[in-house]
Amino acid sequence: MARVTAPVRRRGEEHDIIHRTGLESPKRSRSMGERILVTGGAGFVGSSLALALKRTREDSEVIALDNLKRRGSELALPRLRDGGVLFCHGDIRQPGDIEAAGPIDWLIECSAEPSVQAGYEGDNRYLIHTNLLGTIHCLDAARRFDAGVIFLSTSRVYPIAPLRSLPLETRNQRFELPAEASGAGWSCHGISPEFPMAGSRSLYGATKLCSEHLVEEYVDMYGLTAMIDRCGVLAGPWQMGKVDQGFFTLWAARHCLGGPLNYRGFGGEGHQVRDVLHVDDLFDFVDLQMRDPDSHRGRLHSIGGGPENSVSLRELTDLCEKATDRKLEIEAVPDTHPSDIPYYVADNRQATESTGWAPRRSLDTLVDDIVTWIRQHRSTLAPLLSPESIGSAAEGRS
Numbered sequence: 085m086a087r088v089t090a091p092v093r094r095r096g097e098e099h100d101i102i103h104r105t106g107l108e109s110p111k112r113s114r115s116m117g118e119r120i121l122v123t124g125g126a127g128f129v130g131s132s133l134a135l136a137l138k139r140t141r142e143d144s145e146v147i148a149l150d151n152l153k154r155r156g157s158e159l160a161l162p163r164l165r166d167g168g169v170l171f172c173h174g175d176i177r178q179p180g181d182i183e184a185a186g187p188i189d190w191l192i193e194c195s196a197e198p199s200v201q202a203g204y205e206g207d208n209r210y211l212i213h214t215n216l217l218g219t220i221h222c223l224d225a226a227r228r229f230d231a232g233v234i235f236l237s238t239s240r241v242y243p244i245a246p247l248r249s250l251p252l253e254t255r256n257q258r259f260e261l262p263a264e265a266s267g268a269g270w271s272c273h274g275i276s277p278e279f280p281m282a283g284s285r286s287l288y289g290a291t292k293l294c295s296e297h298l299v300e301e302y303v304d305m306y307g308l309t310a311m312i313d314r315c316g317v318l319a320g321p322w323q324m325g326k327v328d329q330g331f332f333t334l335w336a337a338r339h340c341l342g343g344p345l346n347y348r349g350f351g352g353e354g355h356q357v358r359d360v361l362h363v364d365d366l367f368d369f370v371d372l373q374m375r376d377p378d379s380h381r382g383r384l385h386s387i388g389g390g391p392e393n394s395v396s397l398r399e400l401t402d403l404c405e406k407a408t409d410r411k412l413e414i415e416a417v418p419d420t421h422p423s424d425i426p427y428y429v430a431d432n433r434q435a436t437e438s439t440g441w442a443p444r445r446s447l448d449t450l451v452d453d454i455v456t457w458i459r460q461h462r463s464t465l466a467p468l469l470s471p472e473s474i475g476s477a478a479e480g481r482s
């Protein structure tokens with residue numbers, strides 16, 4: 085892409101777009117504040133972080149770079165504009181696109197093909213080129229500009245078979261780890277980075293794990309100020325939940341807008357469990373890291389909703405019914421997708437002990453925030469979150 089203009093631009097809604105022409109970088113015009121580049125900045129996490137960064141650092145210039153691949157990411161453009169965030173239509177597979185947004189002080193890497201099911205069928209090049217080569221391009225740009233990096237990773241770096249082998253018990257409506265038991269990297273507090281890493285994890289997980297290793301190498305080899313946030317499920321308003329990614333929003337959307345839902349996998353009982361972190365709680369953590377980069381340089385943090393904010397699909401159904409006053413028929417589909425896992429809850433203790441951070445928003449707040457958002461933007465969101473748009477049988481996966 086040589087030159088890009090605003091993809092969504094209506095009369096009276098002009099957005100400051102960074103026009104790129106080859107590798108030239110715009111000159112820094114400000115004498116104060118930082119320049120912060122959020123890659124994937126029109127996505128769910130990227131746009132939420134970009135807007136929060138601008139809100140909390142008014143004198144900084146925040147730039148959202150995105151190729152708008154994710155359906156619905158175009159809806160972020162007016163939000164970014166109204167929040168004072170610049171938009172750069174670019175692709176992290178192209179090193180020049182990232183460098184054209186520089187110079188920068190920070191790069192927050194939120195662009196990805198984020199579905200764990202990506203690559204199981206058909207072409208896997210987009211996944212690998214974005215999630216792996218794209219990381220290298222981001223790290224090289226950060227190195228060139230001497231910028232700090234926060235890399236958003238995923239709990240899907242943990243291998244599938246050992247997670248499936250955890251000694252789970254079924255209690256009430258959910259799988260649970262035994263209260264007194266523990267093993268390498270797991271306990272009733274959740275899964276920690278000490279969990280054994282041997283085994284396969286999906287191409288999504290593998291590209292993210294390779295990226296984590298590359299971040300660590302760039303820290304050691306080039307002195308980059310980079311850090312890794314290994315996140316479990318994230319959720320919140322403006323997540324374009326779909327069948328294979330964003331199950332929490334999808335569940336709430338189906339309860340608001342109608343459409344089929346399945347309890348798929350692990351016998352079709354809906355007992356599989358995830359912890360869920362409100363995207364605003366993620367921002368609180370990123371904010372801490374950016375205010376004290378030296379303490380976080382080279383560190384990997386496991387962060388998520390933790391045991392308090394964990395939920396099974398059955399329990400999520402109850403939460404959604406309560407918030408929407410609507411009951412859906414949910415079909416049981418026993419087959420388990422090869423990438424699916426029965427249980428993941430992040431052990432947050434190390435992050436809390438070292439920073440004082442802990443999730444502050446409850447699951448009730450999260451469901452309420454998402455339901456309110458869908459109701460407020462119903463006509464815009466209905467075509468995007470409808471069964472026709474995102475699949476006919478929404479399933480419970482990460």
Ligand SMILES: NC(=O)c1ccc[n+]([C@@H]2O[C@H](COP(=O)([O-])OP(=O)(O)OC[C@H]3O[C@@H](n4cnc5c(N)ncnc54)[C@H](O)[C@@H]3O)[C@@H](O)[C@H]2O)c1
Pocket residue numbers: 123124125126127128129130149150151152153154157174175176177193194195196197198214218236237238239315316317318319324330
């Ligand atoms: N949402 C979650 O539950 C979750 C959990 C753990 C980790 N993460 C990680 O957080 C990050 C953000 O995820 P998200 O939920 O916001 O996903 P998202 O799909 O909403 O956002 C990703 C954005 O990246 C953009 N993008 C894709 N390929 C690109 C490319 N080649 N160049 C530039 N932009 C590109 C997409 O258009 C999209 O706007 C990802 O790295 C993901 O792996 C997400």
